[in-house]
Amino acid sequence: MTADRKSRMRAMLEPIRASARFEKKTLAQQVLTYVVSFCILLLIWQIASMVINAMSHNELLPGPYRALSQVVKNAAELRRHFAASALRLVAAIATALFVAVPLGLVVGRERLLDRFLSPMLYITYPIPQVALILVLFIIFGAGNVTMVAMVALVLVFQILMSARGAAKNLDEDHITSVVSAGASRWQVYRHVVLPATIPDILTSLRVSIGLGVAFLYIAETTIMSNGLGFYIKKHMLFARDLAFAGIITLAVLGLILYLAIDALEHILCRWKHVRRKP
Amino acid sequence: MIEVASLTIEYGRADRMIRAVEGVDFSLEAGRSLALIGPSGCGKTSVLFALAGLLTPGAGAVRIGGTPVSGPRRDVALILQNAGLLPWKTVWQNANLSLVLHGDYPARDAGAILDSLGLGTVRTRYPAELSEGMKRRVGIARALSTSPEVMLMDEPLASLDTLTRERIQDLFLTLWRRYRFSLVLVTHDIEEAAFLGQEIIVLTERPAQIKSVVANPEMGDRRYRESEAFRRVATQLREALQA
Numbered sequence: 019m020t021a022d023r024k025s026r027m028r029a030m031l032e033p034i035r036a037s038a039r040f041e042k043k044t045l046a047q048q049v050l051t052y053v054v055s056f057c058i059l060l061l062i063w064q065i066a067s068m069v070i071n072a073m074s075h076n077e078l079l080p081g082p083y084r085a086l087s088q089v090v091k092n093a094a095e096l097r098r099h100f101a102a103s104a105l106r107l108v109a110a111i112a113t114a115l116f117v118a119v120p121l122g123l124v125v126g127r128e129r130l131l132d133r134f135l136s137p138m139l140y141i142t143y144p145i146p147q148v149a150l151i152l153v154l155f156i157i158f159g160a161g162n163v164t165m166v167a168m169v170a171l172v173l174v175f176q177i178l179m180s181a182r183g184a185a186k187n188l189d190e191d192h193i194t195s196v197v198s199a200g201a202s203r204w205q206v207y208r209h210v211v212l213p214a215t216i217p218d219i220l221t222s223l224r225v226s227i228g229l230g231v232a233f234l235y236i237a238e239t240t241i242m243s244n245g246l247g248f249y250i251k252k253h254m255l256f257a258r259d260l261a262f263a264g265i266i267t268l269a270v271l272g273l274i275l276y277l278a279i280d281a282l283e284h285i286l287c288r289w290k291h292v293r294r295k296p
Numbered sequence: 297m298i299e300v301a302s303l304t305i306e307y308g309r310a311d312r313m314i315r316a317v318e319g320v321d322f323s324l325e326a327g328r329s330l331a332l333i334g335p336s337g338c339g340k341t342s343v344l345f346a347l348a349g350l351l352t353p354g355a356g357a358v359r360i361g362g363t364p365v366s367g368p369r370r371d372v373a374l375i376l377q378n379a380g381l382l383p384w385k386t387v388w389q390n391a392n393l394s395l396v397l398h399g400d401y402p403a404r405d406a407g408a409i410l411d412s413l414g415l416g417t418v419r420t421r422y423p424a425e426l427s428e429g430m431k432r433r434v435g436i437a438r439a440l441s442t443s444p445e446v447m448l449m450d451e452p453l454a455s456l457d458t459l460t461r462e463r464i465q466d467l468f469l470t471l472w473r474r475y476r477f478s479l480v481l482v483t484h485d486i487e488e489a490a491f492l493g494q495e496i497i498v499l500t501e502r503p504a505q506i507k508s509v510v511a512n513p514e515m516g517d518r519r520y521r522e523s524e525a526f527r528r529v530a531t532q533l534r535e536a537l538q539a
Contacts, residue, residue: 195380198348199394199438200368209393213384289384289422 080259088263096249096267103245104271107234109166111223111275114173119219122178123211126185136182143179147172148236160241168237173226180222184215217290220283224276231272246271298324298347298446298478302356304503305342316342318503319356324495326361326445329472329479329515331493333486333533339504340482344448347480348374360446370398373444375452379435381423388419391437398442406441413437413467429460433467440471447472449481453488465491466518473516486537490529491521498536508536 060082067081089096125135151168158164192210201209238247246268253260284291305317316339324330332340345351346358349367358365360372373394374380381390389396391406410416413433423431432452439447449468453461465488472479472492483489489496496510510532514525 191376191378191380192382194350195374195376195382196393196397198350198368198374198376198380200370200397202397205397209385209397210382213382287384289424292422292425294424 077258080262084259085262085266088259089266092260092263096246096263099244099246099249099264100267100271102242103234103238103247103268104274106162106165106238106245107169107230107271107275109162110169110173110230110234111227113166113170114177114226115219115223117170118174118177119181119212122181122219123185123207123215125178126182126215127188127207127211132182132186139175139179139182143175147175148233151237151240155241165234165237165242165245169230169233172233173223173230176226176229177219177222181215181219184218185211188214217283217287220279220287224279227272227275227279231268235268297326297359297361298330298480299359300343300347300356301359303343303346303353303358304355305339305346305351306354315354315503317346318505320499320504320506322497322506322509324478324480326478327476329481329492329494331481331483331489331496332499333483333489333496333537334499334504334507335501335537336484338499338502340484340499341450343499343504344374344450344480344482347446348372348448350374370442371445372448373439373442373446374448375435375439375450377451377454379423379431379452380438381431381434383423385422386419387415387421387423387426387434390423390434391415391441394438394442400442404441406437409437409440410434427460428456429464432456432464436464436467436471440475443475444477447477447479449479449483451483451485452481453483453485461488462521468492469516469518486530486533487521489533490526491515496529496533498533507539510536 063082067079070079071077125132125139147168150171151164154164154167154171158167188211192214193206196206196209234245235247235250238245239251242248246264250261250264250268253264300320300322303317303320304315307314307316320343322330332343334340342351346353347360347365349365349369349372360369365372382393385393387410388406391410392401395401395404395406407416410419413436415430415433415437418426418430423434426434435452452468453464456464468479469492479492481489481492490512492515493512494515496512498507498510499505500507510529512529514520514523515529520526
């Protein structure tokens with residue numbers, strides 16, 4: 019194995035390694051957990067496929083072996099669609115964090131702003147964001163900007179509500195502690211509000227990833243000519259094993275994002291994972 | 297010198313006004329110590345927060361060094377009940393926080409103070425990894441880092457076991473004598489007030505008013521706890537609180 023390949027492998031394993039450190043497991047134990055879970059999932063899939071296909075006398079649900087072989091056979095094409103979807107999802111997450119975190123924290127801490135903005139949030143939050151896809155389409159046209167805006171819109175609400183709630187429920191002793199030491203308003207945000215709310219923000223991001231992937235899928239099947247959503251829809255009717263190869267790839271994308279968030283939490287919230295003094 | 301004149305503190309709006317403190321007067325010469333003692337919830341912390349510039353009095357005046365207190369000041373340090381440490385900052389970051397906020401760090405840091413308090417080896421630890429006694433010492437290090445003229449303490453040793461509490465009381469005493477800051481301690485612990493206060497003000501139930509003032513001129517030594525004078529002051533305080 020070349021040094022370059024080794025370092026790439028190390029980089030790929032880092033999120034799992036970091037995740038293992040949180041749970042005080044060795045890397046081998048953590049990888050084993052993932053492998054066992056994956057095998058159980060494949061087994062359930064295989065059984066479901068056999069039952070459904072036997073009942074329908076048709077090849078309705080391809081088994082895992084066929085789908086996985088298609089992943090290998092169509093690796094190049096899947097990689098292209100994976101890259102397109104991943105880029106959109108990461109851009110949407112970054113946009114959502116950039117908008118929702120500062121706004122949520124400020125609304126959570128500043129009473130006057132909260133009084134005016136919270137009713138707006140409560141009115142707009144229940145509107146299904148998917149209903150706005152056409153509006154975004156009219157504004158931005160059919161392209162990546164619409165995709166990113168669509169998914170970001172979904173994530174923004176989740177993260178904003180979570181950041182707002184976390185900022186509201188801060189331990190006031192921490193605020194008193196830094197204010198009495200002479201902190202300005204900005205310093206209170208920098209030293210208390212932001213670091214104290216990061217765990218909640220990351221949890222909401224973790225919960226929102228599934229929703230983000232689902233909306234990305236819907237948006238890609240609607241207006242895009244690339245991306246995993248487009249690939250899955252294209253093959254769902256007549257080459258279902260290819261469609262399931264796309265679904266597996268989409269699941270891998272979600273898994274990578276979850277592991278990345280775990281690793282990020284490990285870096286940003288090291289204090290949450292220290293060995294506590296009894 | 298600390299001067300508190302006719303201090304009244306109220307919370308809430310006009311229709312639901314709660315008066316926490318009413319007409320409290322006292323003064324404290326620079327370098328002396330004062331303990332405020334009273335029943336839980338009587339308003340003693342409100343008095344302390346007014347001294348720290350965290351509360352604006354409804355009436356009366358608070359002056360430190362001749363200037364009115366209108367907000368937190370660099371020459372006044374406050375130690376809270378749980379030491380006020382930020383769990384996401386290491387011991388080093390917590391101890392240097394005041395210096396960072398004032399823009400003095402890294403030109404000045406709390407390294408020497410941490411070392412003198414026996415915390416040199418735990419600089420990279422987080423508060424969750426420390427014992428309660430160590431946490432209080434980090435809080436003290438932070439308060440001392442800006443070399444304050446006035447040290448305010450809000451029940452700083454609550455929830456500690458007796459031995460740790462006494463050890464940290466001894467430390468407070470040593471530091472007070474070494475650095476000669478004015479010390480104002482809020483507590484509901486009679487022994488703590490008698491050990492650390494040269495003067496002890498007993499407050500009434502809410503709204504806090506001065507019930508009595510007990511002089512404690514013999515304090516200032518670690519062995520004072522075992523003395524007859526200490527027991528006499530403690531008895532006096534107990535009777536004043538019960539009256």
